[in-house]
Amino acid sequence: MLRLFNNLKELYKYRVLIQNLVSRELKARYRGTVLGFLWSFFNPLLLMIVYTLVFGFIIQPRDPAFESNPLIYALFLFCGVLPWTWFSSSSLESANVLMVQGNLIKKILFPVEVLPLVVVTSNFVHFVFGLPILFLFALIMLKKFTVYMLFLPLVILVQFVFSLGFTLLVSSLTVHFRDIKDILANLLTFWFFASPIIYPISFSTIRENMWLQIFLNLNPMTHIMQGYQNCVFFGEMIRWKKLGVTFLVSLVLFFIGYAIFDRLRDSFPEEV
Amino acid sequence: MIAIDVDNVTRIYQKYSARHRFKTFKSALVRGDLFKAMRADELVTALDRVNFQVEEGTTFGVIGENGSGKSTLLKIITGITKPTSGKVAVRGKVSALIELGAGFHPEISARENVYINGIMLGLSKKEIDRKFDEIVRFAQLEEFIDAPVKTYSSGMYMRLGFSIAINVNPDILLVDEVLAVGDASFVPKCLDRIDDFRRRKKTILFVSHDLSTVEKVCDRVLWLKEGKIQMIGDPKRVIDAYLQDIAEKQEKDFEIRQREIEQKVKEEEEKKEESEDRREDRWGKREVEIKKVRMINLRSEEKHVFSPDEAMVIEMDVEAKTHITDFVFGIGIFNSQGVHCYGTNTHSEDFEAQSIEGKGKVTCRIERLNLINGTYYLDVATHKRNGYPYDYHRNLYTFMVSSLFKDVGIARPEHTWSFSSSIQMKPPTPRSE
Numbered sequence: 241m242l243r244l245f246n247n248l249k250e251l252y253k254y255r256v257l258i259q260n261l262v263s264r265e266l267k268a269r270y271r272g273t274v275l276g277f278l279w280s281f282f283n284p285l286l287l288m289i290v291y292t293l294v295f296g297f298i299i300q301p302r303d304p305a306f307e308s309n310p311l312i313y314a315l316f317l318f319c320g321v322l323p324w325t326w327f328s329s330s331s332l333e334s335a336n337v338l339m340v341q342g343n344l345i346k347k348i349l350f351p352v353e354v355l356p357l358v359v360v361t362s363n364f365v366h367f368v369f370g371l372p373i374l375f376l377f378a379l380i381m382l383k384k385f386t387v388y389m390l391f392l393p394l395v396i397l398v399q400f401v402f403s404l405g406f407t408l409l410v411s412s413l414t415v416h417f418r419d420i421k422d423i424l425a426n427l428l429t430f431w432f433f434a435s436p437i438i439y440p441i442s443f444s445t446i447r448e449n450m451w452l453q454i455f456l457n458l459n460p461m462t463h464i465m466q467g468y469q470n471c472v473f474f475g476e477m478i479r480w481k482k483l484g485v486t487f488l489v490s491l492v493l494f495f496i497g498y499a500i501f502d503r504l505r506d507s508f509p510e511e512v
Numbered sequence: 513m514i515a516i517d518v519d520n521v522t523r524i525y526q527k528y529s530a531r532h533r534f535k536t537f538k539s540a541l542v543r544g545d546l547f548k549a550m551r552a553d554e555l556v557t558a559l560d561r562v563n564f565q566v567e568e569g570t571t572f573g574v575i576g577e578n579g580s581g582k583s584t585l586l587k588i589i590t591g592i593t594k595p596t597s598g599k600v601a602v603r604g605k606v607s608a609l610i611e612l613g614a615g616f617h618p619e620i621s622a623r624e625n626v627y628i629n630g631i632m633l634g635l636s637k638k639e640i641d642r643k644f645d646e647i648v649r650f651a652q653l654e655e656f657i658d659a660p661v662k663t664y665s666s667g668m669y670m671r672l673g674f675s676i677a678i679n680v681n682p683d684i685l686l687v688d689e690v691l692a693v694g695d696a697s698f699v700p701k702c703l704d705r706i707d708d709f710r711r712r713k714k715t716i717l718f719v720s721h722d723l724s725t726v727e728k729v730c731d732r733v734l735w736l737k738e739g740k741i742q743m744i745g746d747p748k749r750v751i752d753a754y755l756q757d758i759a760e761k762q763e764k765d766f767e768i769r770q771r772e773i774e775q776k777v778k779e780e781e782e783k784k785e786e787s788e789d790r791r792e793d794r795w796g797k798r799e800v801e802i803k804k805v806r807m808i809n810l811r812s813e814e815k816h817v818f819s820p821d822e823a824m825v826i827e828m829d830v831e832a833k834t835h836i837t838d839f840v841f842g843i844g845i846f847n848s849q850g851v852h853c854y855g856t857n858t859h860s861e862d863f864e865a866q867s868i869e870g871k872g873k874v875t876c877r878i879e880r881l882n883l884i885n886g887t888y889y890l891d892v893a894t895h896k897r898n899g900y901p902y903d904y905h906r907n908l909y910t911f912m913v914s915s916l917f918k919d920v921g922i923a924r925p926e927h928t929w930s931f932s933s934s935i936q937m938k939p940p941t942p943r944s945e
Contacts, residue, residue, distance in 0.1 A: 257631045264628055268619040271660070344615040347608075348632050349591045506594050509587070510525065 244498055251351055258354055258361065265362040280369035284325055288318045295438055303443055305474075315381045318374055319473045320437030320465045323396075326367035327403050327461070328428045330360045334407035335414045335421045342512035352508055353501060356407040364400065378472055386475030395467035395478065398487045402460060405494035412501040415511045435461040440469070460486045514603070515684055515715040516566040516589060521598035523559040523584050523739075558584040560739040561598070566732075568603070569713035573730030573747060575723065575754055581739040582719050586688050589717065604683025604715070607633060609674060616669065618662035622653060625661050626676060633680045643679045650701070651675035667695055674698075678705050684715045723751050724916060759817045759914055766816030766910065773908060793908055796901035800839050800868060800894040803829040807890070807911055817912045820924050821880050824911070828874040828892055835869045839902065843876055844891035845883075846907065853883065853922050859897055882924045883913045 251258075270276045295301065295317070296310030306313040334356045338345065341355055379385060414420040436456065439446070446452050456462045463479065463486040470476045559581045566572040574582050587593040588600055590608045615632060616625045626647055630640040640647075648657050651671040661669065678685075687706065706729065709716055720726050726733060726747065733750040735743045737757070743750045777794060806827040809815050818824055826843060842857030858865070890909040894902040917924075931937050 256637060257628070260628045260631055264617055264620055264624060267624070268617055271619045341615075344632075346587075346592065348615060350632055509593055 241495075244495065244502065247351065247353070247498070247502065251353065251357075254351060254354055257350065258358055261354065261358045262362045262365065265358060266365060269362075277369070280366045281373055283366075284318070284322050284370045285373060287325070288314060288321055291317045291321065291438060303440055305440055305442065312381055315377055316440065316469065316473050317438060318377060319469045320435070322367060322370045322374055323399060323464065323468055324432060324435070324437055324461075325370075326363050327399065327406075328432070329366075330363045330403050330407055331410055331424060331428060333359045333363070334411040335424050338411050338415050338508060339512050345512055346509050352505060353408065353498070356411045356501075357404065359411075360400065360403045360407055374472065382475070386471070388471045388475055388477060391478050392468070392471045395464060395471060395483065398467070398483060398490055399464050401487065401494050402464065402490035405490060405492075405497040408494070408497035408501045412497075412504045412508075415504065415508060431459075431461065434459055435465050436469075437465055441466060457482075460489050513568040514565045514601075515568040515570075516572075516603075516717065517599075517601040518562055518564050518585075518589070519599040519601070521559055521562045521585075521588060521595040521600060522557065523581075523588060523593065524596045525556040525558050525584075526554070558739050559588070559595070562736075562739075562741055564734055564741065564744055566715060566717065568715055570731040571710055571716040571718055571729050573726040573733040574717065574719045574736060575721070575726060575733060575751065576736035576742075577758075580736040582736055583688065584739075585736070586686050586717070586719060589686060602684065605634060605680070606684045606686060607677050607680040607682035608686040609677050609688060616661045616673070619660055621658045622661055622664070622672060623657050626672070629673070629676050630680070633677060635680055647672075647675045647679050650679070652698075667698070671698055674702060678702075682714070684717065685709055686717045686719075688719045689721065723755070724918070727751055755914070755916070762817045762912060762914070763815065766912065769910065770816070777908065793906045794904065795906075796893075796895070796903040798903045799834065800830060800832045800836060800902040802892055802894060802903045802905060803831055805829075805890070805892055805905065805909055807909065816910065817914055818881055820883055820913055820915045820917070824878045824881055826876045826878070826890070826892070828876075829871070830868070830874055830894065831871045832868045835867060837865065837867050838896045839865045839868055840895055840897055841874050841876075842891075842893045842895070844893075846889040846891065847883075847922065848887045848889075851922060853888065855891075857893075865897075880926070881913060882926060884917075884919050884921060884924050885913055885915050887912050 266277075270279055273279060275282065292310060292314035296313045301308070301310070301313040306316065337355045337359050338352070344350075344355075345352055375385070375389075410420060410424060434456070436443075436446075441456060441462065446456065463482045467478050467483055470478050562581075562585065574585065576582050584593065586608065588595050589602060590606055591600075591602075615629060617628070626644065627637065627640055630643075630647075631637070635643075648654055651668075651674070653668060653672060656664070656668065661672075664672070685706070703725075706716065706718075710729065716729075718726060718730055730747045732745060733747040734741060735750050735754050742757075743753050806814055807816065808825045808827060809818075810823050810825070812825075815824075828841070830841075832839075840857050840859040842855065842859075844855035845853045847853055888911055889907040890911065891904075891906050892909070893904040895904065896902070929937075
């Protein structure tokens with residue numbers, strides 16, 4: 241435990257490096273594309289349009305919260321898809337990051353946990369770029385801003401810690417078990433539908449089924465997604481208790497992930 | 513003051529078998545042996561109880577064959593790899609010229625890469641700001657600094673990497689065979705920089721296969737062999753011992769090769785007992801047969817690796833089945849490109865053949881080989897004066913000339929240099945034989 245804190249302190253010294261690597265990542269990602277940074281806006285937007293067409297117009301939302309309006313449903317979707325994209329891209333990228341940057345790990349001495357951290361942070365920046373679209377959309381559809389948006393940073397913090405723990409775990413284990421990459425891709429699809437993103441947790445089918453409720457409540461992502469939806473879509477107070485427990489779970493995941501990462505650290509230069 | 517203290521360091525690498533490779537995360541989880549699955553079942557000792565110290569301000573060379581543990585040693589000193597047992601203490605900032613440009617991102621400009629690489633090597637942003645122009649100038653990349661690195665040639669890549677690493681201004685510089693890729697104008701510049709470091713009394717650890725450079729720049733040399741310290745001390749002594757060791761090893765290789773060739777010739781002979789036609793490597797009807805050829809030195813030891821100023825004696829056991837009066841013995845030396853370096857025979861040197869019958873021995877003694885570095889093939893033959901072959905051995909025998917001189921060409925005519933008093937020239941340090 242003490243060692244982990246020392247590691248964290250050491251990591252702080254590398255903040256300039258992290259900052260530079262994140263900006264490099266952002267610059268490199270859209271280098272050569274015509275739209276450049278606009279892709280950070282377009283990607284979630286296009287994704288949202290697809291979901292709106294399928295679930296809004298074809299399947300049609302049945303929940304009363306959407307007032308039978310596909311566009312309001314689209315706003316609800318966007319609340320979840322945007323942060324989910326942050327989480328799923330971070331996870332998928334982190335599964336590869338140690339192998340992709342193997343050359344660095346083998347030749348230069350630096351705390352390797354910088355790499356998953358950079359993955360989460362650069363995807364976070366993309367997420368932040370998507371926020372103005374979300375806010376603008378919310379303003380158009382709901383005709384007002386809610387004060388509960390002020391609690392958004394708390395939800396984001398919980399997700400950041402959770403993502404970081406998860407990526408530390410995934411990135412270090414993938415070095416030894418390359419299967420994880422494929423398992424993860426499927427797991428994330430399942431996880432996406434197992435979280436209240438395309439449906440609200442108040443959906444009638446869920447309310448009537450106790451097992452479904454228990455299952456959803458055990459999923460940390462449920463509470464994180466609900467946090468976003470409460471702050472932006474429903475204009476309600478975040479659920480302090482549930483989000484608080486989720487934060488604790490995230491912290492535990494972070495320390496477990498970091499401990500495993502730390503334990504496997506010495507094997508990275510040989511195995512990547 | 514000790515700059516680098518390597519104390520009884522052992523590094524064992526784990527070799528994972530195929531069985532482990534296919535084991536999946538799931539099975540590891542199910543069977544609950546996550547960490548056990550990561551344990552290796554075969555171990556490779558890359559460094560075995562290595563013990564040495566490098567004084568501050570000295571240049572320390574490390575030599576050894578491929579796979580002797582040199583790179584592992586450097587990685588342990590930089591801290592990238594941890595020793596399995598033992599300790600390493602390093603005083604001062606270390607910069608490693610191991611893999612230049614490691615971590616360059618191909619899509620972004622060289623300018624941005626300089627910053628990121630510099631930060632990774634331990635510079636602050638301000639320091640890089642200050643040194644930026646110098647880095648770019650040294651790498652000779654002023655015009656291309658804003659182009660993405662993926663458009664760079666490998667030489668430009670290397671120059672930029674070297675320039676960043678050398679400008680980190682470390683207390684200890686680790687150099688690992690990086691000068692092998694630079695072009696003719698850049699390498700001297702790099703060597704100048706390294707010399708500059710030496711003058712400023714910084715510590716350098718120099719790993720190279722270029723033995724003459726090692727001898728020139730190093731104060732002490734360590735010779736690693738199979739992960740163990742074979743010898744440590746005065747450069748000339750260590751390098752000589754190392755060369756001796758390599759020559760012995762080559763000698764063994766040649767012996768094995770020679771035996772294989774002899775074996776092959778014998779097999780083919782048995783196969784083609786009747787049809788004594790012209791063959792690729794041996795032909796003639798063997799009225800006079802060359803039974804055996806030996807290359808020996810003056811002490812009558814059979815040898816295959818010679819130094820240029822050494823004597824070589826070629827001994828041939830010959831046998832004539834009948835009484836023959838018209839015969840010539842000849843030798844020829846070819847290099848690996850097939851260039852005929854030298855050839856002579858008894859006829860062209862005006863010996864007059866009288867008679868031969870039964871067994872005999874022919875010896876040709878070359879006082880000094882005077883050839884340059886390389887592998888050579890020896891032809892021997894007996895034939896009539898008009899060229900009709902009795903027994904011709906083509907390229908059946910190989911030997912090697914190994915020297916420290918880097919002269920080029922085919923032969924090495926004996927020569928001496930002298931200079932008038934107005935020219936200052938330091939003579940090379942005499943080598944012990």
